[in-house]
Amino acid sequence: xxxxxxxxxxxxxxxxxxxxxxxxxxxxxxxxxxxEKNDGKEVRWGFLVDTEKCVGCGFCVKACKIExxxxxxxxxxxxxVERYVVTKDGKTHIDSPKAARDGFTTEKIALGEGKFLxxxxxxxxxxxxxxxxxxxxxxxxxxxxxxxxxxxxxxDGVVLVDRTWCIGCGxxxxxxxxxxRFFHPVYHVAEKCTFCYHRITKGMxxxxxxxxxxxxxxxxxxxxPDDPVTRTIMTERVNILKEEYGxxxxxxxxxxxxxxx
Amino acid sequence: MRNHVWRxxxxxxxxxxxxxxxxxxxxxxxxxxxxxxxxxxxHRLGSEADWKAFPVKYRSTEYCRxxxxxxxxELKQSxxxxxxxxxxxxxxxxxxxxxxxxxxDRSRKLCIRCHARLPYPGSGRANIPGIDPETxxxxxxxxxxxxxxxxxxxxxx
Numbered sequence: 001x002x003x004x005x006x007x008x009x010x011x012x013x014x015x016x017x018x019x020x021x022x023x024x025x026x027x028x029x030x031x032x033x034x035x036e037k038n039d040g041k042e043v044r045w046g047f048l049v050d051t052e053k054c055v056g057c058g059f060c061v062k063a064c065k066i067e068x069x070x071x072x073x074x075x076x077x078x079x080x081v082e083r084y085v086v087t088k089d090g091k092t093h094i095d096s097p098k099a100a101r102d103g104f105t106t107e108k109i110a111l112g113e114g115k116f117l118x119x120x121x122x123x124x125x126x127x128x129x130x131x132x133x134x135x136x137x138x139x140x141x142x143x144x145x146x147x148x149x150x151x152x153x154x155x156d157g158v159v160l161v162d163r164t165w166c167i168g169c170g171x172x173x174x175x176x177x178x179x180x181r182f183f184h185p186v187y188h189v190a191e192k193c194t195f196c197y198h199r200i201t202k203g204m205x206x207x208x209x210x211x212x213x214x215x216x217x218x219x220x221x222x223x224x225p226d227d228p229v230t231r232t233i234m235t236e237r238v239n240i241l242k243e244e245y246g247x248x249x250x251x252x253x254x255x256x257x258x259x260x261x
Numbered sequence: 262m263r264n265h266v267w268r269x270x271x272x273x274x275x276x277x278x279x280x281x282x283x284x285x286x287x288x289x290x291x292x293x294x295x296x297x298x299x300x301x302x303x304h305r306l307g308s309e310a311d312w313k314a315f316p317v318k319y320r321s322t323e324y325c326r327x328x329x330x331x332x333x334x335e336l337k338q339s340x341x342x343x344x345x346x347x348x349x350x351x352x353x354x355x356x357x358x359x360x361x362x363x364x365x366d367r368s369r370k371l372c373i374r375c376h377a378r379l380p381y382p383g384s385g386r387a388n389i390p391g392i393d394p395e396t397x398x399x400x401x402x403x404x405x406x407x408x409x410x411x412x413x414x415x416x417x418x
Contacts (some may be wrong), residue, residue, distance in 0.1 A: 051384075052383075052384070052385060053385045054384065054385055055375055055384065055385040055386040055388075055389060056379070056384070056386060057374040057375045058374060059345075059348040059374070062348075063319055063347070063348070063352075066318060066319075066351070066352055067317075067318050067319055067352065068315075085381070102370065102374065103373075103374030103375070104374075104377070104379065105370070105373045105374060105377040105394065106377065107379055107380065121380035124380055124381070126381070126383045127379065127380065127381030127383065127384060128381060128383055128384040129384055129385075129386075140301065143300070143301050144300060144301075149292070149303040149304050149305075150304070151304075152295070152297070152301060152302055152303060152304035152308075153297045153301040153302060154296070154297070154309055155295075155296035155297065160308065160309065160312055162304060162305050162308035162311075163308075163311075164305075164308070164311075165304075165305055165308070194312060197309075197312045197313060197315070198312060198313050198314065198315035198316070198317060199317060201313050202313075202317070204317065204321070205321075207318075207319050210319050210321055210345065210347075211319070211345060211347070211348055213343040213344045213345065213348065214343060214385055216385070
């Protein structure tokens with residue numbers, strides 16, 4: 001027979017034990033502490049585009065196509081440069097002939113199908129160039145829609161395509177709000193900017209950053225507070241494209257205006 | 262129960278068995294949920310290594326410095342100092358082993374990428390002296406008169 005005192009003691013013990021979280025029994029693991037200490041070494045690749053510096057020479061597009069073996073004369077490219085010409089009557093004209101592979105060498109705006117638009121210099125309110133590439137979103141919609149797990153995000157934040165696994169359904173091409181994906185004309189699988197994964201993981205800059213004479217393109221580690229790119233993003237007035245989609249792009253732009261889409 | 266009731270079940274079981282077998286053989290061992298979780302990280306881990314193994318072609322200007330120090334020094338003291346050699350000469354790859362020489366592009370197209378005058382005062386283009394390619398000595402290569410590695414100079418004849 002249990003008396004009241006025993007009953008109280010035992011219940012306190014029982015509930016006390018139950019209340020101790022399971023985690024308390026986990027042995028102390030030194031590697032987890034080391035991982036926390038190494039936090040500064042973690043990498044999240046980010047990109048900074050300074051549209052004020054871009055001159056529209058197109059060397060970045062040329063370098064990207066050659067470096068990444070995207071057929072040079074095919075009408076597709078992993079990166080491109082857009083020209084924006086805003087006229088005084090409020091109209092915006094955008095073109096990017098051949099993805100600007102050969103640069104912008106004429107004032108005429110390419111309308112496609114061999115047609116061109118002449119704008120008088122006096123009618124121009126502003127003109128500028130905007131380089132575009134994959135935003136390597138933190139919430140990549142293109143990855144979510146892949147039915148076979150052929151496209152994915154690496155630990156350091158780069159979205160890649162597994163060429164051996166892609167079935168070429170094209171959902172990701174439709175899913176990308178920025179239109180950066182296309183079918184590779186040779187492999188017939190989805191193709192996209194990889195931030196030159198083979199270069200950045202060896203400590204080199206991407207081919208486009210390497211080719212830009214004016215520093216309009218920069219790549220850096222967003223997890224390193226001393227990285228010049230990170231410092232600019234933290235302290236200057238940077239902007240991202242199509243924020244309303246909630247994709248959290250990791251390509252940041254200096255000098256964007258409302259005309260840029 | 263009668264046999265014809267069970268028969269479809271056997272068929273279904275057989276199909277399931279075949280699918281499982283094919284999956285076992287066909288799906289690589291390193292396929293699975295990696296660092297970024299099920300939503301973004303579901304992939305074959307070996308694909309990352311495939312991309313890392315892609316060949317590098319552009320080697321950057323510092324690579325040229327030792328062998329072409331004359332050109333390097335000329336360029337670095339000129340208004341063209343910011344332009345990487347490989348923009349004008351193409352990717353180095355394993356030059357000088359393969360290819361033994363790089364492209365020398367003397368076309369006007371190369372120079373007018375930057376020097377064709379465009380009326381956009383707000384862009385970086387406004388800081389580069391511009392010419393109208395249709396009136397500035399048309400038909401002649403720019404390098405006949407301008408030395409590309411230091412454009413302040415006249416071309417070496």
